[in-house]
Amino acid sequence: MxxxxxxxxxxxxxxxxxxxxxxxxxxxxxxxxxxxxxxxQPSPEEHIPAEESLSQGKITGTEALDKGYLKYGCSHYRRRCQIRAPCCNEIFDCRHCHNEAKNNICVDQQLRHDVPRHLIEKVICSLCDTEQEVQQVCTNCGVCMGRYYCAICKLFDDDVSKKHPLVCMMIFVEWLDQAQNVAWIMLHGKFGDIAHVVMVYMMGS
Structure with missing residues (x-):
């Protein structure tokens, strides 16, 4: 009042x-x-700095690639895929598993054989069972099927501690197959870098 x-x-x-x-x-x-x-007031997501947001995306991608790392494979290789052998159309963990099975003493001698590894065209992802063309990353689940990968040898291996050759041996064999004088190459290869000798020889032929 x-x-x-x-x-x-x-x-x-x-x-x-x-x-x-x-x-x-x-x-x-x-x-x-x-x-x-x-x-x-921004949402909690908006509080995340741009750099941190990008790094979270990278982590997610890396986790997808590394899923099942060193948990799959056989006694010969730790990897996340199997191969379909072009010779018999059967699935094996690796070429060594195929060769051991197909050259077993229980197998008829006329049916024994090794897989032509360079002719392998199909692999099966160990995580999602998707069969696909030979490649390092699965087209379905996005997992890396082998940290070490050679498209020529069709080699997958998660154990990167192994000392794989820098020059693919399949390329080296192709050089030898194309050479007109293998004896000359082998003779000179004893005293130096045989790969270098082959390259020089092929460039001059």
Whole structure:
């Protein structure tokens, strides 16, 4: 309720409660500001810096590639795929598994054979069982089927500690097959880098 004040002229004036009105207005303004700030507050995802967001995406991709790492394979290779042998159309963990099975003493001698590894065209992902063309990454689940991979040898291996040759032996054999004088190459190869000798010979032929 407003209080009355008397001035020097003797006239009474109503005096509002100014302090209470100001307090109410301040509370309303503060409430309005808080509501506005809460609407502008970014979501938790928006708090993630751009670089961190990108790194999380990379981690997800790496996890997909590395899924099942060193958990699949055979006694010869740790890898995440099997091969379909072009010679007998059967599935094996690797070429060594094929050769051991097909050259077993229990197999008819006329039926024994080795797989022509360079003719292998199909592999089967060990994680999703998808059969596909020979390649390092599965087309279906995106897993890396072998950290070490040679498209010529059709070699997959998760054990990168093995010292695989830098020059694929299949290429080396092709050089020898194309050479007109294998004896010359082998003779000079005894005293130096035979791969280098073959390259020089082929370039000159």
């Amino acid at each position: 407003a209080s009355a004040a008397v001035d020097h002229s003797g006239i009474r004036h109503a005096e509002p409660r100014i302090s209470e009105n100001i307090l109410v207005m301040e509370n309303k303004i503060a409430t309005s500001i808080n509501a506005s700030e809460s609407n502008l």
